[in-house]
Amino acid sequence: MSAIGANSGGTGAGRKLRLGMVGGGDGAFIGAVHRIAARLDDCYEVVAGALSSDAERAQRSGAAIGLSSDRVYSDYRTMARLEAAREDGIDVVAIVTPNHLHAPVATAFLEAGIHVICDKPLGISLAEGQALADLAHARQRVFALTHTYTGYPMVRHARELVESGAIGDVRLVHVEYAQDWMAEADNQAAEFQSTNWHNDPKRAGPTGCTGDIGTHAFQIAGFVSGIQPNQIMAELHSFTPNRILDDHVQVMLRYPNGARGMLWASQMATGCENGLKLRVFGTKASLAFDQENPNELWLTPQGGSAQRLTRGRVRGAAAEAATRVPSGHPEGYLEAFAQLYRDAAAQIHAVNAGLPVPAASAWLPTVVDGVAGMKFIDAVLASDEAGSRWVDLAV
Numbered sequence: 571m572s573a574i575g576a577n578s579g580g581t582g583a584g585r586k587l588r589l590g591m592v593g594g595g596d597g598a599f600i601g602a603v604h605r606i607a608a609r610l611d612d613c614y615e616v617v618a619g620a621l622s623s624d625a626e627r628a629q630r631s632g633a634a635i636g637l638s639s640d641r642v643y644s645d646y647r648t649m650a651r652l653e654a655a656r657e658d659g660i661d662v663v664a665i666v667t668p669n670h671l672h673a674p675v676a677t678a679f680l681e682a683g684i685h686v687i688c689d690k691p692l693g694i695s696l697a698e699g700q701a702l703a704d705l706a707h708a709r710q711r712v713f714a715l716t717h718t719y720t721g722y723p724m725v726r727h728a729r730e731l732v733e734s735g736a737i738g739d740v741r742l743v744h745v746e747y748a749q750d751w752m753a754e755a756d757n758q759a760a761e762f763q764s765t766n767w768h769n770d771p772k773r774a775g776p777t778g779c780t781g782d783i784g785t786h787a788f789q790i791a792g793f794v795s796g797i798q799p800n801q802i803m804a805e806l807h808s809f810t811p812n813r814i815l816d817d818h819v820q821v822m823l824r825y826p827n828g829a830r831g832m833l834w835a836s837q838m839a840t841g842c843e844n845g846l847k848l849r850v851f852g853t854k855a856s857l858a859f860d861q862e863n864p865n866e867l868w869l870t871p872q873g874g875s876a877q878r879l880t881r882g883r884v885r886g887a888a889a890e891a892a893t894r895v896p897s898g899h900p901e902g903y904l905e906a907f908a909q910l911y912r913d914a915a916a917q918i919h920a921v922n923a924g925l926p927v928p929a930a931s932a933w934l935p936t937v938v939d940g941v942a943g944m945k946f947i948d949a950v951l952a953s954d955e956a957g958s959r960w961v962d963l964a965v
């Protein structure tokens with residue numbers, strides 16, 4: 571299979587899916603990224619949205635992206651009801667609101683029979699996450715969770731290498747996610763801390779940095795290593811005056827096979843932009859991936875020299891299927907995001923046709939990853955509250 575031909579657009583399953591969006595209005599961050607990702611492979615058209623709960627802002631935001639005014643809503647429940655009733659209603663909704671709305675919005679659309687692509691974390695409590703998993707299962711709807719970084723070809727290649735036994739038995743998993751945006755002067759200000767949803771437990775959930783980026787680190791570590799910790803020891807910390815929630819977390823991990831691990835995530839790591847880095851050490855070799863250089867993966871055999879594996883050059887079904895342009899032409903974050911949209915489209919077409927989910931899309935993060943992330947958050951909180959003691963984790 572040639573790398574460029576492997577993934578040059580569409581799903582091969584026919585018409586574009588009709589996508590609606592909740593959140594992602596004027597000035598929002600991730601909604602626009604979702605819309606780019608959805609369009610990149612010609613799998614979706616964006617046709618409806620409740621882009622804001624403010625009616626005027628919702629209309630302005632909808633007009634800016636070319637939505638017909640009768641398909642702009644300011645209430646997601648109305649949107650779910652009216653879109654489900656239309657012959658040309660949406661097939662799937664993208665949820666890009668602050669965390670506290672993920673579960674209520676997803677519930678409304680699942681109950682209306684509409685597939686869901688939701689951003690992370692899954693919600694603000696494990697109970698609502700589990701209820702969502704049950705509902706998605708009962709309604710037989712696709713529920714994708716956009717843990718973006720698992721869409722990178724070299725991350726998928728890393729997983730394939732681990733599964734093939736190329737690095738031997740996994741002994742050590744080290745993942746870090748270092749950002750510095752919370753340390754910006756504006757974001758340290760009391761006003762930001764008292765108004766922004768990232769520091770409001772009612773909207774962000776019971777953790778800050780842990781839910782925001784710690785869940786990404788936790789998910790990618792399990793995605794690549796193929797193992798999940800069964801015990802953790804955690805410390806939450808805030809360096810920021812007036813901050814209610816953590817802006818830093820450090821976690822030790824124990825695995826049932828005897829492996830050990832470390833995870834730390836920080837939004838106060840001076841000078842770091844979006845430093846998600848993963849290392850997995852096996853009995854034969856180790857792997858290293860750096861999100862800011864996503865076209866490469868390092869493989870180092872025991873006692874040998876490091877090999878730089880590059881996107882478009884490595885041979886492996888998973889990496890090739892997630893590659894769009896030839897080696898040397900950099901791909902990045904948007905393509906990784908688009909890969910999740912492409913996987914979700916393949917699954918939605920299959921489910922709609924009553925067919926099994928295509929194997930090539932099986933690595934799409936789902937509500938199952940979301941529930942695991944909520945369990946991780948709860949375990950971190952339990953450990954921290956107990957004075958950083960070891961606690962059990964069952965994901």
Ligand SMILES: NC(=O)c1ccc[n+]([C@@H]2O[C@H](COP(=O)([O-])OP(=O)(O)OC[C@H]3O[C@@H](n4cnc5c(N)ncnc54)[C@H](O)[C@@H]3O)[C@@H](O)[C@H]2O)c1
Pocket residue numbers: 592593594595596597598599600601620621622623644646666667668669671689690691716717718782
């Ligand atoms: N996958 C990733 O890498 C990634 C990156 C950034 C953010 N996120 C997640 O995406 C979500 C949104 O984050 P963001 O940074 O874009 O936030 P944001 O504050 O920039 O945008 C949130 C949007 O939701 C809208 N909104 C709020 N309440 C609404 C309602 N009732 N109805 C309709 N719209 C409503 C706001 O008007 C705004 O447009 C969060 O859950 C965050 O964790 C994921």
